[in-house]
Amino acid sequence: xxxxxxxxxxxxxxxxxxxxxxxxxxxxxxxxxxxxxxxxxxxxxxxxxxxxxxxxxxxxxxxxxxxxxxxxxxxxxxxxxxxxxxxxxxxxxxxxxxxxxxxxxxxxxxxxxxxx
Numbered sequence: 001x002x003x004x005x006x007x008x009x010x011x012x013x014x015x016x017x018x019x020x021x022x023x024x025x026x027x028x029x030x031x032x033x034x035x036x037x038x039x040x041x042x043x044x045x046x047x048x049x050x051x052x053x054x055x056x057x058x059x060x061x062x063x064x065x066x067x068x069x070x071x072x073x074x075x076x077x078x079x080x081x082x083x084x085x086x087x088x089x090x091x092x093x094x095x096x097x098x099x100x101x102x103x104x105x106x107x108x109x110x111x112x113x114x115x116x
Contacts, residue, residue: 002053004028004042005063010093014061028053044074047081054085063093 001018005011006027018025027033028042042053044065054060060082064071082090 001059001061002026002028002057003061004053005093006039007031007033008063011061011063026053026057044078047077050078050081051085054082054087057082057085058087059089059091060087061091061093 001023003011003015003018003025006015006025007029011027011029015025015027025038027036027039029039030041030043032039032041040049040053042049044067062075065074068074079090
């Protein structure tokens, strides 16, 4: 399973639980740990990092890009690549915070050409 934002508060807790249950996890982060062989560099702004993160993955825990009030322009290329790469299940971290005139995380689930 690929966990984006795997070094953040939510992602790190999820990784710990998954590993405790024996689930193989790849941690995707802008600053991956050099001592974790399952950590990989991932950056929403660098599509060149997406393919390696997705390679061999069929499940993804997705923390949408936080640097934008509209995450879809950054997330959509990743979502399309995930679909082409054989990802069958995607879990999206959402938020109860809704900014005026800004799409929420659910916009990612409604993206064109995605099965989720």
